[in-house]
Amino acid sequence: MSNIIRVIIAKVGLDGHDRGVKIVARTLRDAGMDVIYTGLHRTPEEVVDAAVQEDVDVLGISILSGAHMTIFPRVLKLLKERDAEDIIVLGGGVMPDEDAAALKAQGVKEILLQDTPPESIVATVRRLVAERGPK
Amino acid sequence: MSKELDSLRKQLESWESHELAAFLKKSPERKPEFRTLTGLPVKPVYTALDLAGTPPEDIGLPGQYPYTRGAYPTMYRGRLWTMRQIAGFGTAEDTNQRFKYLIAQGQTGLSVDFDMPTLMGYDSDHPVSEGEVGREGVAIDTLADMEHLFDGIDLENISVSMTINPSAWILLAMYIAVAEKRGLDLNKLSGTIQADILKEYMAQKEWAFPIRPSVRIVRDCITHCARNMRRYNPINISGYHISEAGSSPVDEVAFPLCNLITYVEEVVKTGMHVDEFAPRLAFFFVSQADFFEEIAKFRAVRRAYAKIMKERFGASNPESMRLRFHTQTAAATLTKPQYMVNIVRTTLQALSAVLGGTQSLHTNGMDEAFAIPTEEAMKIALRTQQVIADESNVANVIDPLGGSYYVEHLTTQMERAIFEVIEEVDRRGGTIRMIEEGWFQRRIADFAYETAIKKAKGEKVVLGVNKFVEPDEKPKIETHPYDPTTAQRQIARLKQVRSTRNQRNVDALFARLVEVARDENQNLLPITIELVRAGASMGEIVERLKTLWGTYRETPVF
Numbered sequence: 166m167s168n169i170i171r172v173i174i175a176k177v178g179l180d181g182h183d184r185g186v187k188i189v190a191r192t193l194r195d196a197g198m199d200v201i202y203t204g205l206h207r208t209p210e211e212v213v214d215a216a217v218q219e220d221v222d223v224l225g226i227s228i229l230s231g232a233h234m235t236i237f238p239r240v241l242k243l244l245k246e247r248d249a250e251d252i253i254v255l256g257g258g259v260m261p262d263e264d265a266a267a268l269k270a271q272g273v274k275e276i277l278l279q280d281t282p283p284e285s286i287v288a289t290v291r292r293l294v295a296e297r298g299p300k
Numbered sequence: 301m302s303k304e305l306d307s308l309r310k311q312l313e314s315w316e317s318h319e320l321a322a323f324l325k326k327s328p329e330r331k332p333e334f335r336t337l338t339g340l341p342v343k344p345v346y347t348a349l350d351l352a353g354t355p356p357e358d359i360g361l362p363g364q365y366p367y368t369r370g371a372y373p374t375m376y377r378g379r380l381w382t383m384r385q386i387a388g389f390g391t392a393e394d395t396n397q398r399f400k401y402l403i404a405q406g407q408t409g410l411s412v413d414f415d416m417p418t419l420m421g422y423d424s425d426h427p428v429s430e431g432e433v434g435r436e437g438v439a440i441d442t443l444a445d446m447e448h449l450f451d452g453i454d455l456e457n458i459s460v461s462m463t464i465n466p467s468a469w470i471l472l473a474m475y476i477a478v479a480e481k482r483g484l485d486l487n488k489l490s491g492t493i494q495a496d497i498l499k500e501y502m503a504q505k506e507w508a509f510p511i512r513p514s515v516r517i518v519r520d521c522i523t524h525c526a527r528n529m530r531r532y533n534p535i536n537i538s539g540y541h542i543s544e545a546g547s548s549p550v551d552e553v554a555f556p557l558c559n560l561i562t563y564v565e566e567v568v569k570t571g572m573h574v575d576e577f578a579p580r581l582a583f584f585f586v587s588q589a590d591f592f593e594e595i596a597k598f599r600a601v602r603r604a605y606a607k608i609m610k611e612r613f614g615a616s617n618p619e620s621m622r623l624r625f626h627t628q629t630a631a632a633t634l635t636k637p638q639y640m641v642n643i644v645r646t647t648l649q650a651l652s653a654v655l656g657g658t659q660s661l662h663t664n665g666m667d668e669a670f671a672i673p674t675e676e677a678m679k680i681a682l683r684t685q686q687v688i689a690d691e692s693n694v695a696n697v698i699d700p701l702g703g704s705y706y707v708e709h710l711t712t713q714m715e716r717a718i719f720e721v722i723e724e725v726d727r728r729g730g731t732i733r734m735i736e737e738g739w740f741q742r743r744i745a746d747f748a749y750e751t752a753i754k755k756a757k758g759e760k761v762v763l764g765v766n767k768f769v770e771p772d773e774k775p776k777i778e779t780h781p782y783d784p785t786t787a788q789r790q791i792a793r794l795k796q797v798r799s800t801r802n803q804r805n806v807d808a809l810f811a812r813l814v815e816v817a818r819d820e821n822q823n824l825l826p827i828t829i830e831l832v833r834a835g836a837s838m839g840e841i842v843e844r845l846k847t848l849w850g851t852y853r854e855t856p857v858f
Contacts, residue, residue, distance in 0.1 A: 179416035179417060179419070179422070179428060179429075179432055180416055180436070181500075181505025182545075183545070183856070184544070184545050184546045184632070184748050186858075187745050187749070187857075188748060188749055191858050194858075202856050202858055203856075204854055204856040205505050205854060230416045230435065230436055231431075231435040231672075231782070234431070235430060235431025235432075259671075261670055279635070279636065279669060280755065280765045282755070282756040282766075283753065283756050284756065
């Protein structure tokens with residue numbers, strides 16, 4: 166296996182705000198990672214399926230509808246059920262700081278909020294993958 | 301070139317080689333080049349020479365073709381713009397309270413924000429709605445909700461805007477049903493549904509059906525209102541979401557005009573003359589951060605619209621050529637760090653909307669980057685408009701920047717750029733085809749990406765983010781709380797409606813809905829009004845039509 170980092174970027178839920186998610190996808194691709202973007206309005210089941218099938222290192226989920234406290238816990242639970250907890254879950258979108266803290270406590274590795282500079286997104290992904298070690 | 305201009309040119313050349321050159325030698329300009337947000341180059345100074353490309357009749361006077369200087373001859377000297385703060389959360393009762401609060405604070409129009417399930421055409425009890433009911437806007441499933449939403453509000457005397465797209469015609473049907481139930485005159489209702497589906501495929505990405513049947517729904521709304529609701533705007537052709545998705549200011553106004561052309565062509569195909577419906581077409585734009593470019597943008601889009609309606613569609617009624625628009629300040633420019641600064645950003649953006657001649661305005665709350673706004677944030681945002689209206693005196697004069705060498709020049713440049721986009725879209729097969737090919741979507745994504753890179757490099761300054769950063773800042777802000785009982789309360793009412801309606805009647809109406817939908821020459825509104833009156837929910841209507849028309853899935857580009 167090559168050591169190219171594999172990432173799925175997903176929009177889960179009903180909101181169609183895809184400006185940020187596309188910038189993230191493009192930034193990671195330009196940094197040499199293997200990036201799949203799922204498109205809009207996916208369910209937690211669909212993205213977890215895709216993440217497991219594609220054997221990714223990172224699953225990044227963007228939500229700007231306010232439903233993050235419903236959707237992220239479900240994604241984490243599904244990953245556990247699929248014995249795929251080694252997949253690093255990242256979150257993005259608009260949410261209050263206390264929600265971001267709560268999600269990190271539950272197992273989301275990092276929350277990237279509005280205006281996170283592209284190079285720091287790349288650095289975060291590389292750091293988290295390095296910390297986890299090879300799959 | 302006239303003698304005066306010739307001498308001006310000499311004077312300018314002399315200034316450049318003497319005064320300016322001497323100064324630049326001592327201290328150069330701050331940057332190697334200056335550009336507008338769109339990317340147009342900005343010279344150090346503008347003179348009458350820069351008006352050479354703008355014929356005087358293109359500038360004209362307010363309320364006169366091509367309306368560069370304003371839609372109306374009196375503008376704010378006659379009546380101030382409508383102060384229309386959008387609101388929506390929880391159930392209809394919750395939002396009704398907020399409406400009444402805003403009216404008590406001096407707001408002069410209403411604007412409804414719906415939750416994601418309502419926007420996408422799902423009922424509150426649909427599995428995909430979980431976690432989203434009443435969260436980002438108000439949940440509306442049935443006519444019963446709509447009645448609570450407008451309880452105690454005089455719909456003949458306040459205009460109501462509803463930001464709703466794929467399911468817009470159903471909400472319009474509910475609005476009509478509420479008005480009829482109260483015995484109101486439909487010709488006295490004013491306001492709008494957004495119903496601008498094409499920009500959904502381009503930018504906002506809220507859809508239910510494929511493109512073609514969705515455009516037919518828009519057509520049905522326009523023709524129904526033209527015949528039955530004289531003062532109602534059946535569509536709000538929008539650039540706002542295109543800008544928020546990341547486009548340039550030029551594309552933000554050019555793409556909606558491409559959409560306009562498609563809608564007008566669809567309605568004209570039914571045999572309706574352009575002057576019968578065009579007077580009620582309305583627009584919705586953002587007010588971005590580049591102060592003068594925004595003013596020029598508003599003036600340019602008014603002029604471009606007038607020319608399109610007259611020259612392309614043969615409109616002869618002046619009302620058909622007069623572009624009227626709502627403005628919202630740019631949410632995506634607002635930040636979490638040092639969030640109080642958002643009030644200042646919003647003030648400047650609001651001022652350019654007013655100087656650009658907007659007909660109504662929403663100013664964003666300082667808490668925009670956190671959550672939906674609190675009452676307090678909305679009050680300050682409304683007060684911002686009131687300061688501009690009542691204290692600054694800017695509303696005393698029409699188009700005060702008309703004749704500014706810079707603004708006039710920029711207006712003409714923006715207009716040319718708009719027509720270049722329209723010509724390219726025409727040449728390549730039209731708007732719908734270009735949406736299917738992802739052309740608009742790619743242009744938006746490219747500009748968004750460039751903007752992100754410029755922010756990261758610090759070329760595009762955002763205070764608190766890449767300049768004057770306060771790393772130790774711990775923002776103290778009270779955000780709007782979400783009531784966890786919302787979904788439960790909402791679903792209870794939906795179940796109540798379903799269990800008390802005459803199901804046989806509803807089933808018969810659904811069978812007729814499918815027949816009407818199959819026949820492209822029929823209008824969907826009358827049967828939908830009957831359905832909502834009989835207690836059918838929005839989600840049921842959408843679902844029934846999805847079995848006929850299918851749905852839409854985007855091939856994403858990034």
